[in-house]
Amino acid sequence: MSEPVTSPVLDVRGLCVEFPGRHGTVAALSDVSLSIRPGEILGVVGESGAGKSMTGLAVQGLLEPPGRISGGEVWLSGRRIDQLSDKDMQSVRGRQIGAIFQDPLTSLNPLFTVGAQLVETIRLHLKLSKQGAKDRAIHLLKEVGIPAPEARFDHYPHQFSGGMRQRVVIALALAAEPKLIIADEPTTALDVSIQAQITSLLRRLCDDHGTSVMLVTHDMGVIAETADRVAVMYAGRLVEIGPVEEVLRNARHPYTRGLMGSIPALGRRVERLNQIDGSMPRLNAIPRGCAFNPRCPEAGRRCREDRPEPTPVGHGVSACWLNAGGVL
Ligand SMILES: Nc1ncnc2c1ncn2[C@@H]1O[C@H](COP(=O)(O)OP(=O)(O)OP(=O)(O)O)[C@@H](O)[C@H]1O
Numbered sequence: 001m002s003e004p005v006t007s008p009v010l011d012v013r014g015l016c017v018e019f020p021g022r023h024g025t026v027a028a029l030s031d032v033s034l035s036i037r038p039g040e041i042l043g044v045v046g047e048s049g050a051g052k053s054m055t056g057l058a059v060q061g062l063l064e065p066p067g068r069i070s071g072g073e074v075w076l077s078g079r080r081i082d083q084l085s086d087k088d089m090q091s092v093r094g095r096q097i098g099a100i101f102q103d104p105l106t107s108l109n110p111l112f113t114v115g116a117q118l119v120e121t122i123r124l125h126l127k128l129s130k131q132g133a134k135d136r137a138i139h140l141l142k143e144v145g146i147p148a149p150e151a152r153f154d155h156y157p158h159q160f161s162g163g164m165r166q167r168v169v170i171a172l173a174l175a176a177e178p179k180l181i182i183a184d185e186p187t188t189a190l191d192v193s194i195q196a197q198i199t200s201l202l203r204r205l206c207d208d209h210g211t212s213v214m215l216v217t218h219d220m221g222v223i224a225e226t227a228d229r230v231a232v233m234y235a236g237r238l239v240e241i242g243p244v245e246e247v248l249r250n251a252r253h254p255y256t257r258g259l260m261g262s263i264p265a266l267g268r269r270v271e272r273l274n275q276i277d278g279s280m281p282r283l284n285a286i287p288r289g290c291a292f293n294p295r296c297p298e299a300g301r302r303c304r305e306d307r308p309e310p311t312p313v314g315h316g317v318s319a320c321w322l323n324a325g326g327v328l
Helices: 052-059 086-095 114-125 130-143 162-174 192-209 220-226 244-249 254-260 301-305
Strands: 010-021 024-036 041-045 068-076 097-100 180-184 212-217 229-234 237-243 311-313 316-318
Touching (some): 024 052, 041 052, 041 192, 052 180, 086 114, 114 130, 114 162, 130 162, 162 180, 162 192, 192 212, 192 220, 229 254, 237 254
Parallel strands (some): 041 212, 097 180, 180 212
Antiparallel strands (some): 010 024, 229 237, 237 316
């Protein structure tokens, strides 16, 4: 039986982002295509500088000038959003796309109670009375696991622990019932013991509300525990996408296999992936052929000369000549 076809919540097609600079223009993202279905968590993983955050920012229309989308399309629930005005994009953010960043304090204003911030966000996007918004705020605080939500409503961000603050940020991201949440390293700044609580909260909220999540992380362990599918990025390109179980069992790209070597033992924290020899090239010095070839233990002549395009393999996609068969 074939799988039911559901239209994606997010559909990114051939996205390119460039930064013009004094020494020429660098391509920060090249031809990135990915989609996220309703209720699905797509993990986006790769080493520092791979383009993970940039992908999330471009989708939200939050690229810092002179960075700009130079090609491709972004569709949200069947509506093209990459060409919207700043004003229209502002209403998409919050209402249709919620955001969670690494440091909860970047999303919270220290001068206002969390209740006031929730009520403001709720009323900005939903037509609710003050009391209706307050009720919803308290409900959200409860839903994300804040004990005594009625009392906590009147507390300021500094009165919460790091993990509780991140729960408040998740409540804020959910405030307007967005279709998509972009969570950029949501657990990196937290204690190891708290990390799993936050990822399982995200998972539960996704399941309960049908919200889709783009989960940006450098940690394959977080992906293994939380995501449905994973997109692996290297030097501004996608090198592999597939269902998490399939990728964990049978990664098709040597870079993905390298990242898997860096899944930490339970409870141990890794700051950065460093299991693969060498480092990712600078964007203005991407090697010819496959960008990963100088670090790839399996690279052959073809890999040094021609760039492999993302090609369907199994239930996913991989950009590696190994999957194309023939001589490397
Ligand atoms: N203002 C800018 N001008 C030029 N290049 C930029 C600018 N901002 C980011 N970049 C480049 O874009 C690339 C992608 O960065 P991005 O932040 O998306 O990486 P990342 O995969 O999220 O890594 P990290 O885990 O470190 O956040 C990097 O190589 C970075 O140097």
